[in-house]
Amino acid sequence: MARIVSTRFLVEGVNDDWDTTKALQPLFDIFTAQGMGQATFEIVPGESTRLWIKHKEGSTPSRELIAEALARAGDYRVIDG
Amino acid sequence: MEAVNDFPFWLRAQHLLNFILIGMLIRSGIEMLSSLPRLWWRQDCAPGTEWLKFTKRELPKEEGVYTSLMDEKSVHPLLSLPGRENVGLGRHWHGLSVMLWVLNGVIYVVLLFATGLWRRILPTSWDVFPEAWDSMKTYLSLEVPDISHFQPYDALQMLGYTFVIFILAPSMMITGVAMSPAVRGRFPRFVKSLGGHQGARSLHFVGMVIMAGFIVMHVSLVFLVHRDRNLVNMVFGGAEIEVSSARAAQALVIMVAVIVAVVVFWVALSYWSLADRVRAQRFTAGVTEIGRKIFLNHLRPQGAKKTAYTDGDISEFHWTNGLPPTQDESALWVRARDRDWEGLTITVRDDMNDVEKKLTIEDLKQLPRHSYIATHTCMQGWSATSRWTGVRLTDLMGQLGPRPEGARYLLAESYGLAQKMYDNRPREPFYAAIDLDTMTEEESILAYERNGHEIEDYLGAPARLRVESNHGYKHVKWVSRLMWIHDFADFGDGRGGTREDSALQAFNGRI
Numbered sequence: 001m002a003r004i005v006s007t008r009f010l011v012e013g014v015n016d017d018w019d020t021t022k023a024l025q026p027l028f029d030i031f032t033a034q035g036m037g038q039a040t041f042e043i044v045p046g047e048s049t050r051l052w053i054k055h056k057e058g059s060t061p062s063r064e065l066i067a068e069a070l071a072r073a074g075d076y077r078v079i080d081g
Numbered sequence: 082m083e084a085v086n087d088f089p090f091w092l093r094a095q096h097l098l099n100f101i102l103i104g105m106l107i108r109s110g111i112e113m114l115s116s117l118p119r120l121w122w123r124q125d126c127a128p129g130t131e132w133l134k135f136t137k138r139e140l141p142k143e144e145g146v147y148t149s150l151m152d153e154k155s156v157h158p159l160l161s162l163p164g165r166e167n168v169g170l171g172r173h174w175h176g177l178s179v180m181l182w183v184l185n186g187v188i189y190v191v192l193l194f195a196t197g198l199w200r201r202i203l204p205t206s207w208d209v210f211p212e213a214w215d216s217m218k219t220y221l222s223l224e225v226p227d228i229s230h231f232q233p234y235d236a237l238q239m240l241g242y243t244f245v246i247f248i249l250a251p252s253m254m255i256t257g258v259a260m261s262p263a264v265r266g267r268f269p270r271f272v273k274s275l276g277g278h279q280g281a282r283s284l285h286f287v288g289m290v291i292m293a294g295f296i297v298m299h300v301s302l303v304f305l306v307h308r309d310r311n312l313v314n315m316v317f318g319g320a321e322i323e324v325s326s327a328r329a330a331q332a333l334v335i336m337v338a339v340i341v342a343v344v345v346f347w348v349a350l351s352y353w354s355l356a357d358r359v360r361a362q363r364f365t366a367g368v369t370e371i372g373r374k375i376f377l378n379h380l381r382p383q384g385a386k387k388t389a390y391t392d393g394d395i396s397e398f399h400w401t402n403g404l405p406p407t408q409d410e411s412a413l414w415v416r417a418r419d420r421d422w423e424g425l426t427i428t429v430r431d432d433m434n435d436v437e438k439k440l441t442i443e444d445l446k447q448l449p450r451h452s453y454i455a456t457h458t459c460m461q462g463w464s465a466t467s468r469w470t471g472v473r474l475t476d477l478m479g480q481l482g483p484r485p486e487g488a489r490y491l492l493a494e495s496y497g498l499a500q501k502m503y504d505n506r507p508r509e510p511f512y513a514a515i516d517l518d519t520m521t522e523e524e525s526i527l528a529y530e531r532n533g534h535e536i537e538d539y540l541g542a543p544a545r546l547r548v549e550s551n552h553g554y555k556h557v558k559w560v561s562r563l564m565w566i567h568d569f570a571d572f573g574d575g576r577g578g579t580r581e582d583s584a585l586q587a588f589n590g591r592i
Contacts, residue, residue, distance in 0.1 A: 001537055002146050006407040020505055021155055021166050028151040032140055037147035038404045043505040050507075054404045056146050 035059035112171025125396030145539030163354035169585035173365030212236035266382030269389035384523030428562035471528035513578035524549035551590035554580035
């Protein structure tokens with residue numbers, strides 16, 4: 001059984017619940033090909049939004065693909081991770 | 082002009098109400114289906130084995146590496162109720178609509194028989210079949226049957242209406258309630274006879290397609306076949322012997338205005354719900370709780386008497402909704418997992434008197450062992466049947482002595498974090514509360530085995546809650562502690578559990 005780990009990215013532009021709903025859809029579209037299983041946004045006022053991605057140990061999520069997916073949903077950018 | 086009161090006011094009012102409610106049912110049904118846009122006829126929901134899907138996403142066949150929430154589609158509020166990935170509210174709107182729809186239907190049938198109007202709908206002669214065939218041939222040749230065929234309905238209408246009212250509508254009710262965990266726990270053979278949870282779900286969908294097809298055909302024929310007479314009947318009740326064009330025009334204007342108003346109402350419900358989702362949950366779950374109290378709360382799982390399910394029914398594939406804790410969520414759980422659960426404890430606690438006791442997995446295994454086969458159903462729609470083994474919650478909490486005075490609920494908390502918080506704040510531990518009646522049910526356990534082996538990591542190792550009379554969002558995985566509490570309003574966002582808080586599910590998860 002695969003072990004599950006998580007990777008954190010910092011993103012800009014995802015500021016409210018509607019943003020998270022929009023941003024998750026293109027991420028879900030690329031998840032299976034990337035070995036990713038779950039994504040969660042954490043929004044803290046005054047800080048960059050955190051995107052936690054859970055995935056199989058050994059398959060690191062591609063920052064470029066995640067950035068592309070987020071960009072398809074709106075003005076959302078990966079700034080760190 | 083002599084008016085013939087063929088369509089009394091109650092009939093027209095109920096027809097309009099039915100139109101409004103059917104629309105709400107279909108729209109909220111779309112919301113629910115979009116949460117897991119796949120249908121199966123099997124005992125499990127293995128990716129790639131579905132008979133129908135409404136998504137292009139291809140899911141990996143490997144178990145435990147993705148969560149079912151990633152299969153959700155977001156539907157526009159113009160199309161679904163309420164839209165935008167709100168399956169919790171969709172489920173409540175569906176429940177509220179169906180309660181009113183069934184009530185409307187029962188009153189309609191009673192009045193139908195009380196007034197004698199049933200005679201013009203229910204066929205009383207076998208002649209209805211050849212006559213219906215003649216009507217069908219007329220329609221297929223793009224002709225219109227003469228108005229003398231309609232008394233007030235023709236044979237084809239009689240058969241169609243009889244089928245929809247007395248066969249299709251009850252079938253929708255039967256397959257709908259079959260998806261309730263409380264019904265499945267109490268009447269497992271009934272659910273199994275429908276092909277299990279997935280069979281009921283698929284049959285419910287097929288019924289919806291037939292109902293939608295009937296509606297399209299019904300409305301089309303209203304406007305294509307003797308339109309003026311139909312409109313005057315529906316709006317004013319009695320068809321004048323000679324329908325004047327002015328009267329027909331009045332009826333048409335009124336009908337179009339009503340249809341527009343109903344469509345605006347449907348869409349307004351979506352935006353009203355999205356404007357304040359917590360308010361919408363309070364209202365809809367509050368209304369539907371009446372139905373749960375009357376019909377479901379007294380249904381207890383059969384427990385040891387259950388013979389409907391055997392090891393042969395066990396599913397090959399089991400989805401999950403939420404993946405195991407990771408280092409950032411619980412370093413303790415991760416370290417214990419790597420040491421075969423050495424050092425991991427589960428706390429049983431009396432939160433009111435600040436008394437607690439820590440138990441290891443080995444301690445749990447020393448308590449009376451309880452085992453049964455049950456089907457897990459997620460509120461999204463997937464299901465899986467397993468043999469679960471563990472300790473009954475009554476025996477487990479008995480380790481603290483008698484239930485403390487003032488304890489009204491049992492709350493289970495996880496080593497894992499919520500998948501999402503309502504306001505997207507940093508995640509907090511997943512939790513769920515259950516009432517005391519549910520807690521004492523024979524199929525409410527803290528499980529430590531599935532299908533005869535240790536529970537897999539992704540399904541809640543080393544121990545998870547099982548509350549078979551409720552949907553899966555009550556079955557907390559990776560349990561860290563169980564607490565007697567007085568009021569769940571003091572925890573989380575105060576709605577009784579992580580899924581109630583973030584996904585606005587109902588506290589009562591019996592349907």
